Amino acid sequence: MNADDLLPRPLDDYLAAADAEQFPGLRPGAVRLDSPAGTLVHAAVRDGIADYLGGPMVSNDGEPFPASRHSDELAAWARGRVAALLGAPAGEVLFGPNMTTLTSMFVRAVEAGVRPGDEIVCTELDHEANSAPWRAMAERRGAVVRTARTRDGRLPAEAVAELLTPRTRWVAVTAASNALGTVTDPAAIAAAAAGSGARMFVDAVQAVPHFPVDAAAWSADAVVVSAYKWYGPHLGALWVSEAAAEEAVLPEQPPSAGTALPGRLETGTLGFEQILGTGIAAEMLLRRDRAADAAREERTAAAIVSALRRIPGVRLVAPPEPGERRVPVVAFRIDGVPADKAAAALAEEGIAVTHGTFYAAAAMRAAAPDGPEALRAGVSLYTTERDAARLAGAVGGLAGRPADRKG
Secondary structure, eight states: OOGGGGSSSOHHHHHHSOGGGGOTTOOTTOEEOBGGGOOOOOHHHHHHHHHHHTSTTOOOSSSSSHHHHHHHHHHHHHHHHHHHHTTOOSEEEEEESOHHHHHHHHHHHHGGGOOTTOEEEEETTSOGGGTHHHHHHHHHHTOEEEEEOOBTTBOOHHHHHTTOOTTEEEEEEESBOTTTOBBOOHHHHHHHHHHTTOEEEEEOTTTTTTSOOOHHHHTOSEEEEEGGGTTSOSOEEEEEEHHHHHHOOOTTOOGGGOSSTTTTTSOSOOOHHHHHHHHHHHHHHHHSOHHHHHHHHHHHHHHHHHHHHTSTTEEESSOOOTTOOBOSEEEEEETTBOHHHHHHHHHHTTEEOEEEOTTOHHHHHHHOTTOOOEEEEEOOTTOOHHHHHHHHHHHHHHHTOGGGGGO
């Protein structure tokens, strides 16, 4: 099975079109800078899901008739494409409703190996979905949570390494901040963790859309992602190493799920149309020139940063340093204009940005202690420098309006 078997026309035909044409959700005049919260769906994903749902092969898996065998093959193919996208070695790819659910499931499945007095290392940079489940598990097990602190919105490997002890069992870290765009060095963190006998769980949700992920080079034990952050459907995926997968058991999983993987860690029958769409989205990224995409996104993000820096009254949160590697996520504030009001005003001009603390309140408080609420603009495959100019013009207008400053 391959992507072309699952689409009405070859995937390369879709990829030959201009980037804007590959995303049917784009509308004239709309500026979509909300991609850190979720991207538009690729045309191939849309068509593949529609063909599946409208065709004769819709079925549950596990049976000998053709439609059921097709579901088995479809799921196996999609798992393989996600593993390839993550650069993952042998192990298991699991699917679930979203990253939050998968992370909570995984933490629950490995907590039997954590004993009173053991330690878990979380970070100040992470999305709350990669810290709250570990903290809750530590409380249940009588373990200790140590938190690696950020420095100017960044998390150097040594901030994690200095917290490791022989009692550390797991390190939970992000590869790229969904709030600030700063990236970490998972390989260096994993090397330090291994030296203490600890395992590492990586949130790669914001990394995958913007640069190749290499779970093998990271020496990660688990990597979690969300397909809807990289042009797929609303579905989460989790790769788990062979060793971690074998030890992970959900104590409350019903017998109907079986004792084999992946069923032992997946909570019931999943949506095969979503699995199909995730596989197609993964294959789409694998076939693209990721280096060229990253360079273009970097230029567009740099245009946003440069324009915002020139507007009086606009402040970047954890601004990038020269030559610093980032994902194209820009957080900023407008003096005197509350973030929610600014986002609403931009929406009236057809510009979609997100606002708040982005489920990363600790990172935002550390980077902006005088007030963590901010606006966030994210660059994706369909973002242009014209979009950057539209954002800058609208933000400049807001920053210059005394009436808007009253909040």
